[in-house]
Amino acid sequence: MLLLVFCLKTLVMCGSCTLELFGRYKDEQEDAILEEGMEKFCNDLCVDPAEFRVLVLAWKFQAATMCKFTRYNRVLEGMGADSIEGICSRFTYMLLEAQVEENFKDLYRFTFQFGLDAEEGQRSLQREIAIALWRLVFTQDTPEILERWLEFLAENPSGIRGISRDTWNMFLNFTQAIGSDLSNYSEDEAWPSLFDTFVEWELEPVSRFNLETW
Structure with a gap:
């Protein structure tokens, strides 16, 4: 029972972190990360918006179009990442996954x-x-x-x-x-x-x- 409570608290905390991360880059008017937010997001990830890693990330998030990411907390939680550092640490795995x-x-x-x-x-x-x-x-x-x-x-x-x-x-x-x-x-x-x-x-x-x- 204690383990279940701990797991639920962890999920809530992870969800809160990913929403906070999303909010850092999302547009003020639209519930999505648009061009300006994407540029800042990529800068924080230390990647070029036009490089392959960003395409793989967009694929993982199932982005509908270029320069527009909608809420992706479920994807990040599935990746076990709730921070910029967490996403960066998953790049190697994502690139290997894309080779399958x-x-x-x-x-x-x-x-x-x-x-x-x-x-x-x-x-x-x-x-x-x-x-x-x-x-x-x-x-x-x-x-x-x-x-x-x-x-x-x-x-x-x-x-x-x-x-x-x-x-x-x-x-x-x-x-x-x-x-x-x-x-x-x-x-x-x-x-x-x-x-x-x-x-x-x-x-x-x-x-x-x-x-x-x-």
């Missing part, structure tokens, strides 16, 4: 939604945002094909209006199934058409010239 295949797949899919402007009702990522997020989400384990894919997106903007959820999700499968020399790629398989264009751009100099002067 199923966890990374979840993080990868989360990143697409995270990059959308929910207030604008976006359904696809702007090309520049997609390039930045691809480079970010693959920080720990970079596919050989990634830089060539990003170069293709950067050099051929005219025909690329945005990156759909399907294209984003399928690119992870692409990096796992297709060799870096692209020799086992087949247009007969159900890949997004943008992948067909990329492979042509990579393998056929004439096609590359035509796209660059399109």
Whole structure:
């Protein structure tokens, strides 16, 4: 009985600490941590807002969009962290957790939604945002094909209006199934058409010239 009372008191104290921590950064008008609070939060964590650890933290908090964290006391309590120091001490574990295949797949899919402007009702990522997020989400384990894919997106903007959820999700499968020399790629398989264009751009100099002067 005494142990139960002690545990309940500990939970109440932890909840109070996490709410206090949240209150330190939350917006005065909205019950969320917004851009200004996020900057201060990241400064206190000694991390760059644009680095991979912040993306992993956003994934753990299931943040709906960039620069906006809503109440996260349950997440922090689940992590066993109720202070800035506590969060910092969990970073190594969180990065290892993100390397587990199923966890990374979840993080990868989360990143697409995270990059959308929910207030604008976006359904696809702007090309520049997609390039930045691809480079970010693959920080720990970079596919050989990634830089060539990003170069293709950067050099051929005219025909690329945005990156759909399907294209984003399928690119992870692409990096796992297709060799870096692209020799086992087949247009007969159900890949997004943008992948067909990329492979042509990579393998056929004439096609590359035509796209660059399109």
